[in-house]
Amino acid sequence: MKGVIPVHVSRIPLLFSSFVLVSILTAGCGQPAAPPAEQAAPAAAPAQDAVERGRYLATVMDCNGCHTPFVKGEPDMTRMLSGHPQDVAITAPPPRPAAPWAVVLSDTNTAWAGPWGVSFTTNLTPDRATGIGGWSEQLFIEAIRQGKKSGVGRPLLPPMPWAMYAKLTDEDLAAIYAYLMTIAPIENRVPNAILPAGAPGTN
Ligand code: HEC
Numbered sequence: 001m002k003g004v005i006p007v008h009v010s011r012i013p014l015l016f017s018s019f020v021l022v023s024i025l026t027a028g029c030g031q032p033a034a035p036p037a038e039q040a041a042p043a044a045a046p047a048q049d050a051v052e053r054g055r056y057l058a059t060v061m062d063c064n065g066c067h068t069p070f071v072k073g074e075p076d077m078t079r080m081l082s083g084h085p086q087d088v089a090i091t092a093p094p095p096r097p098a099a100p101w102a103v104v105l106s107d108t109n110t111a112w113a114g115p116w117g118v119s120f121t122t123n124l125t126p127d128r129a130t131g132i133g134g135w136s137e138q139l140f141i142e143a144i145r146q147g148k149k150s151g152v153g154r155p156l157l158p159p160m161p162w163a164m165y166a167k168l169t170d171e172d173l174a175a176i177y178a179y180l181m182t183i184a185p186i187e188n189r190v191p192n193a194i195l196p197a198g199a200p201g202t203n
Contacts, residue, residue: 047178050171054179057172066159067121070109082131082186084110084120093118093194103159112159118194119157127185140177141170154200157193 058064058081068075069085079085085108093113094104104113110121126133132140135151143151147162156162165173 050175050178051182052179053172054175054177057168057176058179061165063124063176066109067124068109070107075109079186079188080183081124081180082127082188083123083190084108086189086191090118090120090191091194112157114158115196116157117196117199119160120190120193121160122190123186123188124180125183125186125188126181127187130187130189131185132180133185135177137174137177140180141173144168144173154195 063081064075064077067081067083068077069079069082069088070076084090084106088106088108088111090106090111097104102114105111112119112121123131125131128134135143139151142148143156144162145166147156147160147166148154149156168176
């Protein structure tokens, strides 16, 4: 009998410690540890972060897909975001395509003819005379929020996806503006849109 007791006694702590261990593991499930306070994001991001965020947003929201002229199916980044090239003259809409087709796109990807007339993607570089170099941040935000030409004019035409971009936060729109102000200014005077008779507003 003397030899049996130590076996029982030695098992009690073993079972107990297993129970404690299982309890600890179970308690940990589904309760991710709170991140240490020092890893929390700073309240005010420095300006350089805004430029980087703007670059990121402009990239994933594909401003280049429309505002940078294409050559052989690729955006020509030497003319990044300079809009429809002034030397590609388009003065009248092309013949309307037969149904079910609705839109005709220039090979530069910058002139779009549809029921709204012909729209030309604008110069988003900070060139003061032909781009948005003279625009304030507030005007830029308004242009996209309200979908108005130069922030105050006629309604922006398709395919500018302003109604979706209007849902960006002020901070994100300001970041896109901050980024655009850092890119190379390119002198390129985009033609006025060709509006069908009776369309709202003028260029
Ligand atoms: C699907 C094509 C398309 C995409 C993508 C696009 N745009 Fe546009 N954008 C246009 C067209 C076309 C116009 C000209 C509309 C007009 O004349 O009414 C325009 C006009 C604008 C205007 C108004 C300029 C003015 O003179 O009033 C701003 C600002 C603008 N775009 C910014 C952007 C930014 C920033 C992005 C990316 C985040 C972007 N666009 C992405 C097609 C596009």
